[in-house]
Amino acid sequence: MTAAAVAGSAVLVMTSLAVGHTAVASRNARIRQTHSLAELVRFIRSNISFFLTPLDGLFAAFDDEYLGKTGFCEILRRDGLDAALKSGSLDLSPETEKIMDRFVSKLGKGLRDEEISLCDYTAERLSEEERRLCDELERCRDMYRFVPPLGALFVIVCLL
Amino acid sequence: MLPVRLAKAAVKTVALRTGRINEIRIRTGRPLFVTMGNESVSCGVICRPDETAYVLDKLCGGSMYTHGDTLREGFVSAAGGIRAGVCGRAVTRDGKIDAVTDVTSIMIRIPQRASGAADGLFELMSSRGFRDNALVYSLPGTGKTTLLRELILCLASGDAARRVAVVDTRFELGAGLEDEPLNADFLLGYPRGKGIEIATRTMSPQFIICDEIASAEDARAVEEATSSGIRIVASFHGDTVASVRSSPFAERLIDKNVFGIFAGISRDGDGRYSVELTARDGSAAP
Known part of the structure; x- marks a missing residue:
């Protein structure tokens, strides 16, 4: 086996490992973001429930280390929740996007009790989605980790 | 505060007259009116339900829940001292108004400064x-x-x-x-x-x-x-x-x-x- 073949095989295996790792990391990120959005909704709920804080005040006061790193919090403070969700700073699952779209369309349009009910419902849906994503990742984790490198090895064996 | 269509109609109406607007009246399904001095003037456009909802949302600063108490009393106080009378369908409990829903009329009173009035x-x-x-x-x-x-x-x-x-x-x-x-x-x-x-x-x-x-x-x-x-x-x-x-x-x-x-x-x-x-x-x- 030539040095070039060895090098090429190594690159192929490393790339496949990276693909698998990225797939797992991406799923983990979605779970983490869904969790943080649920925290945001609970934050909104408690502020409305106790203080009737206006939305711009709520958004200015919210801080989350993880969402902050993505730039979401800055856009939230400056332009509001709708703009922050549409900014592309987060990689959300389709279901999380749908839940948040509904939430944003109704937030601020009702009285206190309605807003609290909306927040409770949304937080519950986001928690369910977080659990679903976790279960899905657990089922597929081994596949993401082992299938790409096995595929790479298969290609290497075929080429050799 | 007003949707573009209503704002244009109001501006056009005011431009044809002298004086300041004291009040703007938005009523779903009815003409937009402005009050100038003692006179109420129709602006010639019919207010749509989504336009009434838009005005209410703007008056509440996008946070209607912060105005629950005042809505029950029939008004909303917005930034800049603007006070708007609001009425629609009352939800009552034990003879008291619990909430106001389906808002169909908004009367925006424009605050006036009158330096020297006091x-x-x-x-x-x-x-x-x-x-x-x-x-x-x-x-x-x-x-x-x-x-x-x-x-x-x-x-x-x-x-x-x-x-x-x-x-x-x-x-x-x-x-x-x-x-x-x-x-x-x-x-x-x-x-x-x-x-x-x-x-x-x-x-x-x-x-x-x-x-x-x-x-x-x-x-x-x-x-x-x-x-x-x-x-x-x-x-x-x-x-x-x-x-x-x-x-x-x-x-x-x-x-x-x-x-x-x-x-x-x-x-x-x-x-x-x-x-x-x-x-x-x-x-x-x-």
Whole structure:
């Protein structure tokens, strides 16, 4: 086996490992973001429930280390929740996007009790989605980790 | 505040006339109206339900839940001292309004600044050594709040600024005064009677200014504050002192000689305001 073949095989295996790792990391990120959005909704709920804080005040006061790193919090403070969700700073699952779209369309349009009910419902849906994503990742984790490198090895064996 | 279509119609209507807009009326399924002086003018466009919802959302600053209490009372106070009357379908419980839904009518009152409007009243109070409580009266929409706002500026600014507490139940009295260097405390959204009581006990004011005394509790709080040596300037609805006196709690205050100065605001047919000032000099109230 030539040095070039060895090098090429190594690159192929490393790339496949990276693909698998990225797939797992991406799923983990979605779970983490869904969790943080649920925290945001609970934050909104408690502020409305106790203080009737206006939305711009709520958004200015919210801080989350993880969402902050993505730039979401800055856009939230400056332009509001709708703009922050549409900014592309987060990689959300389709279901999380749908839940948040509904939430944003109704937030601020009702009285206190309605807003609290909306927040409770949304937080519950986001928690369910977080659990679903976790279960899905657990089922597929081994596949993401082992299938790409096995595929790479298969290609290497075929080429050799 | 208005959707583009309604705003354009209003601007077009106003451009054809002289004068300032006092009120804008949005009614779902009915024409948009503006009030200029004493005249209501149709703007020729029919308001759509989504446009009414848009205006309400803007008035509430996108946070309707913060205005739940005031919506139940039939109004919303927006930034800049804008007060809007709101009505729709009431949801009642045990005979009381629990919530207002399906809002179909909004009446936006545009606040007016009238620099100098309170100069006459301030001079009269000053000439009498600020020993009197003052009663400001007029029909609704005739300028009581505007006059009180200017009086706050007179009393609480300058080298001889006095300590003023403003019980601003409807967020109107302080509108436009946010950046003024005033020696004043604003009790925003406090129920009137409770606000007067709290201001008396905790803020050590020389003057308390409040709008629209309208209940026995408010009148009782006024009486207690004045017995503490604090000067009160309060407003009542009525075009004459006699009509103000027709309400039992106002009658009690007037008959007990609580007020030494009476300021009646009226508007003539051309929309010009005038303030009639009367002082009680140890005799029966006028």
